[in-house]
Amino acid sequence: AQTIHQWPVAEIKAVGSPLSLGCTIKGKSSPNLYWYWQATGGTLQQLFYSITVGQVESVVQLNLSASRPKDDQFILSTEKLLLSHSGFYLCAWSLQGYAEQFFGPGTRLTVL
Amino acid sequence: QEKVQQSPESLIVPEGAMSSLNCTFSNSASQSIWWYQQHPGKGPEALISIFSNGNKKEGRLTVYLNRASLHVSLHIRDSQPSDSAVYLCAPFYGSSGNKLIFGIGTLLSVKP
Numbered sequence: 001a002q003t004i005h006q007w008p009v010a011e012i013k014a015v016g017s018p019l020s021l022g023c024t025i026k027g028k029s030s031p032n033l034y035w036y037w038q039a040t041g042g043t044l045q046q047l048f049y050s051i052t053v054g055q056v057e058s059v060v061q062l063n064l065s066a067s068r069p070k071d072d073q074f075i076l077s078t079e080k081l082l083l084s085h086s087g088f089y090l091c092a093w094s095l096q097g098y099a100e101q102f103f104g105p106g107t108r109l110t111v112l
Numbered sequence: 113q114e115k116v117q118q119s120p121e122s123l124i125v126p127e128g129a130m131s132s133l134n135c136t137f138s139n140s141a142s143q144s145i146w147w148y149q150q151h152p153g154k155g156p157e158a159l160i161s162i163f164s165n166g167n168k169k170e171g172r173l174t175v176y177l178n179r180a181s182l183h184v185s186l187h188i189r190d191s192q193p194s195d196s197a198v199y200l201c202a203p204f205y206g207s208s209g210n211k212l213i214f215g216i217g218t219l220l221s222v223k224p
């Protein structure tokens with residue numbers, strides 16, 4: 001069975017500090033991978049998607065970057081956090097050619 | 113920019129009643145419309161999707177789609193307290209990076 005793991009579960013960071021969030025999918029080969037962000041009280045927005053290792057497309061510019069170093073791993077990062085980066089970050093996967101996306105448990109980020 | 117509007121913002125129904133949720137979207141090019149369920153602090157989970165005009169039934173769930181009016185609705189028969197959650201409507205655009213455009217959601221509370 002496929003599993004999706006996100007780390008850390010929660011983070012409290014200072015403005016201007018770096019950030020790295022991770023996501024691992026087990027049990028699926030060559031999935032499409034996605035990063036979403038949900039501000040408190042806001043809508044879920046797709047930030048990045050990747051269809052293969054080393055290839056990442058940006059959907060929304062939020063001074064964040066993403067990388068896919070392995071087939072089953074997706075990383076979200078920034079060198080300098082802003083207050084506006086606070087929120088709930090979700091990783092998701094889908095099979096190639098299928099619309100249904102499966103979401104991970106999320107990481108709650110608080111920037112102070 | 114695609115927009116998704118959901119109504120009502122919140123809905124309280126007694127156990128056993130029918131729950132009806134509405135969604136309008138702005139871009140008729142969506143390939144399918146998805147409904148996701150999200151519990152507090154968790155990632156959303158896909159419930160049901162529809163592609164063609166008309167209705168689709170799965171268990172206690174029925175979804176209606178009218179592409180001409182850009183409207184989709186979700187009906188939950190015999191609502192249970194365990195159905196209490198936020199319900200998100202999300203049109204899918206496969207040609208735009210497999211993008212799901214989420215609405216703000218409807219908070220459903222089912223009272224025993």
